[in-house]
Amino acid sequence: MEAESSPVISVVPDDEQNQKFKKSKNVAFYRRQIQGPNKQHRALLDTMVLTERGARFELLETDSQSRLLLSVWPCKNDTVRILIDELQPIKARYRVPDVITEEPQREQLRVERQSKDSVTLTWSSGRHRVRVWRSPFRLEILCEDEVTVTFNSKGKLWFETLRDPTRATSQGSKLQEEHTSLLWKETFRQFVDIKANGPSSVGLDLCFHGFSHVYGLPEHADGLQLRDTRDGEPYRLYNLDVFAYELYSRLGLYGSVPLLVAHKPDTTLGVFCLNASETFVNVHYSPSEHQDDQTPPVKRRRTQPQTDVHWLSESGVIDCAVLLGPDPQQLFSQYAQLTGYQALPPLFSLGYHQCRWNYIDEADVKAVDAGFDRHDIPYDVIWLDIEHTDGKRYFTWDPALFPEPANLQRHLEEKKRKLVVISDPHIKVDPDWSLYCEARDGGHFVKQREGQIYQGSCWPGESSYLDFSSPDTRAWYSRCFHLDKYKGSTPSLFVWNDMNEPSVFGGPEQTMPKDVVHYGGWEHRELHNLYGFYQHMATAEGLITRSGGSERPFVLSRSFFAGSQRFGAVWTGDNVASWEYLKISIPMLLSLSVAGVAFCGADVGGFFRDPEPELLVRWYQAAALQPFFRGHSANMTKRREPWLFGEEVTAAIRTVIQQRYSLLPYWYTLFHQAHTCGLPPLRPLWVEFQREQSTFTVDHQYMIGGALLACPVTERGVEEVRVLLPGSGEVWYDVHSAKAYKGGGTLSLPVTLDTVPVFQRGGSVVCRAAGSCSCAADVQQLPLSITVALNSQGAADGELYLDDGHSFSYRDRKAFCHRRFNMLSGRLLCRPAGEEGMFECDTVVQSVSVLGVKRKPSSVVVHVSEAKDTSAAFQYVDTCCVLTVSNLNLRVTMDWEIHITG
Known part of the structure; x- marks a missing residue:
């Protein structure tokens, strides 16, 4: 949440947001690069060294004669x-640490x-090549002799070398000195940014040959496909606390991931630019003339997009x-190998979360918890915002409102439910508070240029900000979550990191000044986008060490960077209760x-303002089909528990939450894949239908794994929606009616308030929990119902992953069960999906x-290994061609087959 320093929030008008946050024209380094002439660089091929x-290679900038060092290396994962970097910098430039988890094994170039x-380099696979051109310098990456990516194709390589501040203005005219001083100081509104090393910006351009669709670069409130930026602002990557953010805007929001993905029917490529400073990205789509040296001269030129x-x-x-x-699957794997795989979440965190700023006291929390049981709505986690603390001091409890927090957690844990509390990065300046004194005396706060502790304003008032870039600070912060340190906490308490862009009320763009200093003497400008990443890291590590390394953490963070997936979950921040924000x-x-x-x-229903009942229902329906499922609202909105809007609304919300819980085995399996x-x-x-260009711009519907297609209703009062069912030759089954539809076209589907358009893809197998539950732990005790959707060849396959749902035993002791289901020629087989894994459980397929x-x-x-074949009871509904085999009681950990004959 974001406000001035008062708990009274109002939506910031667009014109005021435009004044609070910079446009690209307000940013000096952007203006210099866009308005300045292209710098000409030459590759000195005779300096090439192969190791x-x-x-x-050395690169020479022809005007200034400054030299850069270019390093290129291929890896075995393509x-x-x-x-x-500078060839001989006067001091080391910042290189982002801790994001790359492991360098893939390098290939030997020749x-x-x-x-x-030019020089053309290749390596063992022989499929790809790198070609470096001397003048003007450019670097091409070729696949099967076809140039796919060109680095510096437009000559926009830009590298401002660091300068000694004592010599920056020692020579030259007064006019030159004034110009130089402007480069070392930048003003926005009343804020002055002093650059300790002077201008130090970098720039590069890349051309994707044959591509006309690119994606990625979150986080922006914009469509899936990145738009051409010639019609307005560039995409900005700069983590900012933007309350009620403007829609279809390229302003940076709470997190930044500098990964761009380009896709065309036969190829998916990506570029990951590892830089944590403020970044802008311009995208230009255009046709190009492509030269193919393998064709006769008369046919050499052909037009293709780029x-x-x-x-x-x-x-x-x-x-x-x-x-x-x-292909997309390989690209996702390549990126995960660089920055880390998605953490396997504890099972409870895939259930429904109920949050509000703020549940008033312990009695309020217990009443809401009881309300879910009374209305037969499952849920797993209830959340507490900042008001649960003692005067906005994190790691504390308000003694009047939450006098017995451990007992409250035990009350929830008896029902196998959890509590999440907030922990922000700002620490109240309070010399009488031991935690503040520890952080101050331990040197754990960000400092001003002159060396004193930086102070800014946030929820507690005057605050200091923890320097999470320091390993010592992260270790100290992690220890704050230990049970003997965090009084009133128990192992069933989990954490929410908010305001960690970082948000500073009244600061430049409502964040920290760029010239404050972090661990190692680095300015904040170098690592701004990493701040929330590091708090997320420290919090997750704190919860892991709290358990002695045995339990998986759950941490939600508003701010993030590449690699944040290793630590937990994120959400899209302070949205508004409107149809446009749902969409x-x-x-x-x-x-x-x-x-x-x-x-x-x-946030389900929108954080700010009050949703109309129809909007609330539609938002629950959409969010139940998305990874992180939390209802949340601001403290000046009306209470929004699902049973407060009349029985029709309650019934609709109950249904979709129950359906979410029935699908938890499928969701958990998908997170194992991630x-x-x-x-x-x-x-x-387009990830699943790579060659179908009709899918490339679709962003109102999506696939859940490879099996389910969802098209949430996101408009008021509609009675019909149009759903694209891709794949000529594919078969799609409505999950509610089991009616089959052919792929390769658009379906007009009548809808009511209860309709949630979801289709299962022919050729897939989906496992659901069968029966009712009150939380995710109950789901582990329920039998399974398997839905096999046959494709046009009568085949299907799918997977199921099970473990204890909470510990690291799946990793440390291979305590898991991973099964594969295959259907072909009337035979459904249940077999191990791999050689590893041993997990004893009583889960059965009913x-x-x-x-x-x-x-x-x-x-x-039914044939079970080492047992006599048995006949099974079944029902067949010819109107929808559905065969149901019931009363099976087949253990999922055993091999078995079901034979359908006749």
Whole structure:
């Protein structure tokens, strides 16, 4: 949440937001790069050095004669890393640490072809090549002799070298001195930013040949496909606290992931530019003339699309990883190998969360908890916002409102439910508070340029801000979550990091000044976008060490960066109760998913203002089909528990929450895939239908894994929606009616308030929990119902992943169960999905429904290994071609088969 320093919030008008936050024209380094002439660079090919770590070249900037060092190295997972730094800087430039989890094994480069104008390098796979051109410098990445990506195609390489401040104005005219001083100081509104190292921005441009669709670069309140920026502002990556953010805007919001994904029917590529300073990205779509040297001269030129992308960052180095795919699944894996896989969440965190700023006291929390039971609505977590603390001091409890917090948690834990509390990065300046004194005396706060502790205003009033970039500070902060340190906490308490962009009331753009100083002497400008990432890291580590390393944490963070997926979940921040915000939440979550942040969601119903009942129902329906599922609202809104809007609304919300819980086995399996393969549970249609251009711009519907297609209703009062069912030759089954539809076209579907358009893809198998529950822990005790949706060949397959749902035993002791279901020629097989994994559980398959069975079978026989075959009872509904085999009681950990004959 964001406000001035008062708990009274009002929506910030667009014109006021425009004044509070910068446009690109207000940013000096952006103006210099856009308005200045292109700097000409030449690759000095005779300086090339080949080692086992790649190739190195010197680059010469022709006007200034400054020299840069270009390093290029390919990796065995089909990625190419490009790094440019000063050859001999006066001091080290900032290189982002802690985001790259492990360097993929490098390939050995060799020279394939060399001339005075270029050198072509290749490596063992032989499929890809790198070609470096001398003058003007450019670097091409080729696939099968076709140029796919060109680095510096437009000559926009820009690298402002660091300068000694004592010599910056020692020579030259007064006019030159005044100009130089402006470069070392920048003013926005009343704020003055002093640059300790002078101008230090970097820029690069890339051309994606043959591509006309690019995605990624979250977080923006915009569509899934990135728009051409010639019609307005560039995409900005700068983490900001923007309350009630403007829609269809390229202003940076709470988090930044500098990953751009380009897709065309036969190829998916990505570029990850590792830079944590303020960054702008321009996207230009255009046709180009492509030259193919393998064709006769008369046919040499042909027109094809291309996308040019220009990155501009305030500081740091140029560090790019080009992810060569060539399909979306491989690209997601390549990116996860670089920045880490999505953490496997504890099962309870995939259930429904109930939050409000603020539940008043312990009695209020217990009453809301009881309300879910009374109305037969399952949920798993109730949340407390800032008012639960003693005077906005984190790690404390208001003694009057929450006098027995441990007992409250035990009350919830008896029902297998959890409590989440907020912990922000600002610490109240209070010399009488021991935690503040510890942080101050331990040197854990960010400092001003002159060396004193930086102070800004946030919820507690005057506050100091923890320097999470310091390993010592992160370790200290992590210890604050230990049970003996955090009085009133128990193992069932989990954490929410808010305001960690960081938000500073009254600060420049409502955040921290860029010239404050962090660990290692680095200015905030170098690592601004990492601030929330580091708090998220420290919090997750704190919860892990609290348990002695045995239990998985759950931490929600508003601010994030590449790699934040390793620590938990994120959400889209302070949205508004309107149909437009419901609609924009879908492409926002798809953009996060494409960029590796798979555990994401949006506040159900809108954080600010009061939703009308229809909007609330539609938002629950959409959010129940998204990864992180939380209802949340501001303290000046009307109470919004699901049973406060009349029985019709309560029944509709109850239904979709119950359906969410029935699908938890499927969601958990999808998160296992994200954790091991990098595949996001939420997927744009083009991820599954890579060659169908009709899917490339669709962002109002999506795939949940590879099996389910969802098209939430996001408009008021509609009686019909149009759903694209992709895939000519595909079969799609309405999950509610089991009616089959052919793919390759658009379906007009009548809807009522109870309708949630979801279709199961032919050829898939989905496992659901069968029966009622009050929370996720109950789901683990329920039998399974399997839905087999046959494709046009009568085949289907799917997976199920199970473990204890909360510990690291799946990792440390391989205590998990991973099963695969295959249906072919009337035989459904349950077999191990891999060689690893041993998990004893009593989960059984109670029933199997097969969709698309053309005629009633004569018999259904069940075969269990080392047991006698038995006949099974079944029902066949010919109006929708559904066969249901019931009363099976087959243990999911055993091998078995179901034979359908006749």
